[in-house]
Structures are given as C-alpha cells and as structure tokens.
Amino acid sequence: MSAxxxxxxxxxxxxxxxxxxxxxxxxxxxxxxxxxxxxxxxQEVDMFSLASLIRPFVGLANYQTLFSNPDFWPIMWNxxxxxxxxxxxxLAIGFGLALFFQxxxxxxxxxxxxxxxxxxxxxxxxxxxxKWIFAGDFGVLNYLLISSGLINEKIFWLSTxxxxxxxxxxxxxxxxxxxxxxxxxxxxAGIPKDMYEAAALDGAxxxxxxxxxxxxxxxxxxxxxxxxxxxxxxxxxxxxxxLTQGGPANSSNVAxxxxxxxxxxxxxxxxxxxxxxxxxxxVIVVAFxxxxxxxxxxxx
Amino acid sequence: MKxxxxxxxxxxxxxxYLFPLYWMYLTAFKPSSETFTxxxxxxxxxxxxxxxxxxxxxxxxxxxxNSLLIATGTTALAAFFGTGCAYALARVRNVWMDIVLFLIxxxxxxxxxxMATPIFVLFNxxxxxxxxxxxxxxxxxxxxxxxxxVLCRTSFMQIPKELEEAARVDGASRIAAFFxxxxxxxxxxxxxxxxxxxxxxxxxxxxSRTMISQxxxxxxxxxxxxxxxPNTTDWNGIMTYAVIYVTxxxxxxxxxxxxxxxxxxAGALK
Numbered sequence: 001m002s003a004x005x006x007x008x009x010x011x012x013x014x015x016x017x018x019x020x021x022x023x024x025x026x027x028x029x030x031x032x033x034x035x036x037x038x039x040x041x042x043q044e045v046d047m048f049s050l051a052s053l054i055r056p057f058v059g060l061a062n063y064q065t066l067f068s069n070p071d072f073w074p075i076m077w078n079x080x081x082x083x084x085x086x087x088x089x090x091l092a093i094g095f096g097l098a099l100f101f102q103x104x105x106x107x108x109x110x111x112x113x114x115x116x117x118x119x120x121x122x123x124x125x126x127x128x129x130x131k132w133i134f135a136g137d138f139g140v141l142n143y144l145l146i147s148s149g150l151i152n153e154k155i156f157w158l159s160t161x162x163x164x165x166x167x168x169x170x171x172x173x174x175x176x177x178x179x180x181x182x183x184x185x186x187x188x189a190g191i192p193k194d195m196y197e198a199a200a201l202d203g204a205x206x207x208x209x210x211x212x213x214x215x216x217x218x219x220x221x222x223x224x225x226x227x228x229x230x231x232x233x234x235x236x237x238x239x240x241x242x243l244t245q246g247g248p249a250n251s252s253n254v255a256x257x258x259x260x261x262x263x264x265x266x267x268x269x270x271x272x273x274x275x276x277x278x279x280x281x282x283v284i285v286v287a288f289x290x291x292x293x294x295x296x297x298x299x300x
Numbered sequence: 301m302k303x304x305x306x307x308x309x310x311x312x313x314x315x316x317y318l319f320p321l322y323w324m325y326l327t328a329f330k331p332s333s334e335t336f337t338x339x340x341x342x343x344x345x346x347x348x349x350x351x352x353x354x355x356x357x358x359x360x361x362x363x364x365x366n367s368l369l370i371a372t373g374t375t376a377l378a379a380f381f382g383t384g385c386a387y388a389l390a391r392v393r394n395v396w397m398d399i400v401l402f403l404i405x406x407x408x409x410x411x412x413x414x415m416a417t418p419i420f421v422l423f424n425x426x427x428x429x430x431x432x433x434x435x436x437x438x439x440x441x442x443x444x445x446x447x448x449x450v451l452c453r454t455s456f457m458q459i460p461k462e463l464e465e466a467a468r469v470d471g472a473s474r475i476a477a478f479f480x481x482x483x484x485x486x487x488x489x490x491x492x493x494x495x496x497x498x499x500x501x502x503x504x505x506x507x508s509r510t511m512i513s514q515x516x517x518x519x520x521x522x523x524x525x526x527x528x529x530p531n532t533t534d535w536n537g538i539m540t541y542a543v544i545y546v547t548x549x550x551x552x553x554x555x556x557x558x559x560x561x562x563x564x565x566a567g568a569l570k
Contacts, residue, residue, distance in 0.1 A: 014474040015392045018384030019400050022449060025381045029442035030407045030415070037418035051425060097313065105306040111314055113557045118318065120553045120560075122503025124521045125542050128528060129324045132535050138336050140323060147339065174320065182561060237413040238505045242525065256413045263417040264510055276414040287409040291402060 034280065041277045045270040062274040069271075071250050071258070078165055079234075079254040082172075087229040089173045091222070094180025099214075101181070102188050112185065115178040123175060127242025130171040134158050134243070161251035164244045168252055171239050176232065180225055187221030188214070220293070227290035234283055255279045324546070327539035335536050354540040362516055363523035364545070366433060370508070370519060371501040373437035375494050378448040381441070383490060386452035387482060391461070408446035412506040415439070420510050432512040436519075439507045444497045451496070451563055455489020456482070492559045499549055520545050 007013035041062050043055040066072055101112040118126065133141050136156040145151045157167040191214065199209050215222075234256055240246060246253030246261060253261075255275055263272030327335060329347040355361070389401055419439050420429075428435040459482060467477040483490070505521040512518050518526075524545065527538055553560065 011474070012392075014478075015388040016396075019388040019397065022381045022385030022445060023400055023403065026404065026407045026442060026445060029419070029438055030410060033415055033418035033422055034410070036422055037415075040418060040421065045421070050421060053425065100306075100313070101310065103306055105303040105310065107307065108310065110557075111310050113561045114314060115317060116557070116561060117550055117553060118321065120499055121321075121546050121549055122505070122521055124503065124505045124524060125546050126320070128524060128538055128542055129320045131528070132327065132539065133320060133323060135535070138338060138340065138535075140340050143338065143340050174317075177317070182564065231409045235409075235411040235413075237411070238521075241505065241509075242528065256411050260413045260416055260506070260510070263420070269417060269421065273417045276417050280410060280414050283409050283411065283414075284406065287406050291405045 037273050037280070038277055040270065041274040043270065045273070047267055050269070058270075062270045066271055066274045071253070075250060075253050075255060075258050078252065079256075082165065082169055082236075082254050083230060083233045085166075085169045086172050086176060086233045087226065089169075090176040090180045090229060091184075091225060093173070094177050094225075095184050097177070097181045098184040098188055101185060112181065115181060118175060119178040123236070123238035124242050126175055127171065127239045130167075130174070130239075131158065131243055134167055158244050159248055161248050164248060164252035168239055168243050171243060172233065172236055175236075175239070176229065179232070180229065183225050183228070184218070184221060187218050190221075191217045223293055224290065227286055227293075230286050231283060231290070234279065321550075324539050324542050327535055328543040330536060332534075332536050348536075350536065350540050351544055354537050355544060358523060358527060358537070358541055360520065360523065360541065360544060363518060363520040366517055367502050367504075367519040367521070370433055370436050370440065370504060371498050373434070374440045374444060374501040374504075375498045377437060377441040378445050378497050379490070379494055382445050382448040383452060383483065384478075386449045387456045387478065387486075389449065390453045390456035404446045404449055407442075408450070410443070412439075412443055415443075416506055416510045419507070423511065429511060432514070433517055435511050436504065436507045439511070440501050440504050444500060448493055448497050451493040452486070452490055454563070455486045455493075458489075459485050488559070489563060492556060492563045495552065495556055496560055496563070499552065502549065 004013065040055075042057060042059060043049075044058045044061075045055055049055045097112075097115070101108050133139055134157040136142065136154055136159070139157070141157070142151075142154045146154070155163065157163055195213060196209060199213060204212070236254075237256055237260065240252070240254065240257040244252040246257050250258075256279060259272050259275035259279065261272075262268045262275060266272075326342070326344065328350075329344045330341070331344075331346055331348045334341055334344060334346065385400075385404075389397055389404075416439075423429050423435045423439075428438070463485070464477050464481055467481045468474075472480065503521060504519065505525070508519040508522050509525070512522070524538070524541055527534075527541055532538065
C-alpha cells in the first residue's frame with residue numbers, strides 16, 4: 001500500500017493518476033450518459049417515469065415507432081444532404097483559398113488568420129446574422145441577387161420548404177470554410193518546395209502539378225479534414241435553432257436537431273434517445289476511422 | 301507587382317467573406333427607418349448608438365454574467381482535469397497511454413445536442429438540475445475537455461525531458477517538478493488553449509437551453525434566441541445585441557490570432 005502511495009506521489013504512478021483523473025471525469029459525464037442513453041432507448045420514458053430509476057423495458061418498440069414515423073426517412077435524407085453539401089463546398093472553397101494564400105505576398109498568413117473571426121463567434125449569433133441576411137422583404141441577399149439580375153423576384157429563403165434546408169447549408173458552409181482552409185494550409189505547407197521546382201523544370205504545368213503532386217501529397221490531410229468535417233457538421237445545432245427550427249414542416253430538419261426536439265419539445269424522450277443512439281453510433285464509427293488513420297501516420 | 305495584385309485579391313476575398321459581420325455592425329448603427337428601406341443602404345446616413353438602451357432593456361447584464369460564469373467555470377474545470385492528463389500523455393508513451401489518448405479522442409466527437417437527452421435525464425435524477433448553471437458547466441466541460449487535452453499535449457511535447465530530469469536530480473519531487481518546471485514552461489500553450497475553450501463556452505447554447513429554465517439564470521445565447529422570437533422585426537435591436545455580445549470575442553481573437561491559429565492546427569492534425 002505504501003509502495004503504491006509512494007509511486008503515485010513520486011514515481012510512475014504520478015502519470016497514471018493524472019491521466020486517470022481526466023479519464024474518470026470523461027467516463028462519468030460522457031461515456032456513462034452514452035451507455036445510459038442506449039439503455040433508455042429500450043425503455044418507456046415519459047414525464048412520469050423520468051425521475052424513477054426503473055422503467056418498463058419495451059425492447060425495440062421505440063425503434064419501431066421511430067422507423068414507422070413518416071418524418072424519419074425524410075429527416076435522415078435531409079441529414080445526408082446537409083452533410084454531403086456542406087462538406088463538399090467547405091472542402092472545395094477551403095482548398096481553393098488555402099492554395100491562394102499559399103502564395104508569397106505581404107500579410108498572407110495574417111489575412112488568412114482573419115477568416116477565423118467568423119469561426120470564433122458563437123454559431124447562434126452567426127445564425128442571427130444570416131437570418132437577417134436571408135430575410136425575404138428587406139434582406140440584403142435578395143437585394144444583391146435581384147440587382148445583379150440573377151433572380152427576378154424576392155425569394156423567401158427560410159419559409160419556402162424547397163429552399164429552407166439549402167439556406168442552412170449556405171450558412172453552415174460559411175461557418176466551416178475557415179477551419180477547412182487553415183487545416184489544409186498546414187498540409188500544403190508540409191509539401192517540400194523543391195519538389196515543385198523539380199517538376200516545373202521537367203515541364204509539368206500548374207494543373208499537372210496539382211493533380212499529380214499536390215493532391216496525392218495531401219491525401220492524409222484531406223482524409224482528416226473530411227472526417228473532422230463530418231463530425232463537426234453533425235454537431236451543428238445552433239444554426240438550425242436560430243434559422244429555421246427544422247421547419248417549415250420539417251423540410252429543413254436534421255437528425256441532431258430532431259432528436260433534441262423530440263426530447264425537449266415533444267417530451268418524447270424515449271424516441272429522442274433512439275434517434276440519438278443511431279446518430280452517436282454513426283459519429284463514433286467515423287471518429288474511429290479518423291483516429292485510427294491519424295495514429296497510423298504518426299507511427300509511420 | 302504581382303504580389304500587390306495578389307494582396308488586392310486577398311483583400312477582396314476577405315471582404316466578401318466577412319461581409320456578414322460588416323452587415324451586423326452596419327445594421328446595429330442604422331436607425332430603424334434606414335433598416336427597412338429597399339434598396340438597402342450600405343452605409344448609415346444617420347448612425348445611432350442604441351447600445352446602452354438595448355443592453356438595459358434586454359437585461360444583457362444578467363445574461364452576459366451567466367455566460368461569463370459558465371465559461372469561467374468550464375475553463376477552470378477543464379484546466380484542472382486536463383492539464384495533468386495532457387502532460388502525462390505527452391511524457392509517457394506506452395500501450396496504456398495510447399488507449400487513454402484513443403478514448404479521449406473518441407469522446408471529443410459526441411454532438412452535444414445528442415448528448416443533451418441522456419445528460420438531462422441523468423442530472424434530473426441526481427438533482428443537479430436544481431443548480432442549472434453548475435449542471436451546464438459539468439456537461440460543457442465534458443465536451444471541451446478532450447480538445448483541451450489534445451491542444452495542451454502538443455505544448456507539453458515541446459518541453460525537453462532533460463529539464464525535468466535535472467530538477468529531479470536536484471531533489472525535486474514529481475509534483476514539485478510538475479508545478480515549478482513543467483507548467484511554467486508550458487504556460488503559453490495552456491493560456492491560449494484556455495482562451496479558446498473560454499470563447500467556445502462563452503457561446504454555448506444547447507446545454508443552457510436544455511437545462512436552465514429560470515430566466516434570470518439564462519445565458520446570452522438563450523437571451524438572443526428569446527429576443528429573435530418567431531415573428532421578430534426588430535433587427536436593429538437584435539444586431540445591436542449581437543454586436544455587444546460578439547465584439548469582445550472578436551477583439552480577444554484578433555489579439556491572440558497568431559497563437560490560436562498555430563495551437564489549433566498543431567492539435568487537430570497530430
């Protein structure tokens with residue numbers, strides 16, 4: 001016992017205790033709720049049984065209710081569209097900007113950093129700003145589009161069911177660009193300059209150098225940015241809350257917002273936790289792939 | 301010559317990108333008669349200073365104070381639990397520490413809106429909901445702690461092991477060496493990470509909205525949400541609120557920009 005104490009105070013046990021302290025915290029406040037969530041998704045949970053520990057076990061009934069809900073598949077499809085569009089454009093625009101700021105000019109790295117100003121402000125505030133930009137009658141977006149001749153009449157971005165999801169996508173792309181750009185810049189900076197010089201001497205043009213050198217060299221960075229993109233896009237909640245609240249008629253609803261709505265607006269906690277279990281499972285798989293790929297690189 | 305053209309293009313990109321922020325500041329300064337004109341004006345003819353009025357009317361002092369409390373509590377708790385763990389992870393490389401790091405990285409990705417359901421039910425059962433701001437601090441810490449550890453770890457890794465060994469030879473205990481040698485050397489990294497965590501928690505929304513029911517304990521994000529309401533038209537007021545809320549965040553960011561960017565990139569890719 002005293003040997004153990006001594007090791008903790010002044011030996012190898014010291015590191016162990018420090019690591020375990022944080023791990024214990026995360027276990028209590030992250031891992032345990034995760035497990036508890038899975039349990040809840042198999043139980044009947046309502047306002048009456050909320051406070052009791054033992055609730056009736058209902059098997060897969062919550063999942064059956066969920067899958068038979070007519071909103072389920074449209075919302076899952078929305079989630080897929082949201083993630084796919086956001087990631088594609090964030091990555092493409094972020095990559096373009098990263099390549100641009102890679103060039104040598106005064107203040108390049110300082111100006112590049114300023115893009116992060118949009119990333120640092122609370123997403124809810126960004127949502128408020130975009131809601132005002134999107135406003136139908138006096139919104140500046142409609143004005144810019146009409147005066148440049150792209151559209152003929154005012155579009156009600158947030159209240160038209162066919163457009164509401166894409167409006168949130170637009171705002172989220174805006175939010176995500178700086179983070180993508182900065183990470184991709186780091187990857188670009190890691191490619192040795194003399195490689196390009198050698199290729200240029202051998203007569204490779206700018207496009208060839210991009211497709212045969214930059215892209216292959218950036219494979220691991222792009223992989224990391226993609227998986228981080230999926231993870232962060234699925235964390236987006238504040239924009240939905242401030243822009244559309246999933247409406248009109250669930251046309252812009254996505255799984256992570258729906259789960260919260262089910263639990264805290266419809267008080268259907270059991271179904272809310274079932275949605276949550278499905279999505280958390282997906283996120284964990286993506287995270288697993290991401291962490292494994294970066295780890296392997298680290299060792300290589 | 302080419303470099304100045306590039307600089308000009310870069311400034312254009314930045315201007316287009318940051319236009320929404322400009323629009324926020326502009327709307328805050330416009331009188332409402334100018335806000336609802338079509339075509340809109342891109343410069344205020346008659347700038348207004350409604351900041352004090354909105355601040356008092358919308359009880360922003362209470363909201364901002366609550367946000368400040370939650371952000372401070374979260375940062376303190378994350379620093380308390382995270383600093384040691386980051387150090388241990390940077391110093392020891394073995395299978396066990398790899399497993400710990402792996403678990404921590406996995407905890408980083410859980411979306412708060414999905415975790416809100418189980419955390420709310422759990423906190424409700426053990427009575428933490430009666431102290432809602434504390435409950436938000438606990439939940440938010442669990443969200444940001446992994447990021448704190450990952451970012452701090454990279455700055456601990458830059459400290460040469462020999463410095464600690466020298467202190468040990470001179471008779472310092474592990475604890476003394478940690479507090480007197482290691483932490484002071486890594487204080488820049490710790491500070492920048494803490495600022496980042498603080499700014500993130502200052503804009504926290506999901507957990508506050510879920511767990512805090514009393515108006516006077518709500519955060520600035522929830523206050524803004526209430527202000528916006530379903531059929532709002534007071535965009536001057538809302539943008540004024542947003543400006544008051546966001547300006548300190550943007551200023552802190554501008555001051556520490558370089559350090560935040562480098563800390564962030566080192567942590568995310570290693």
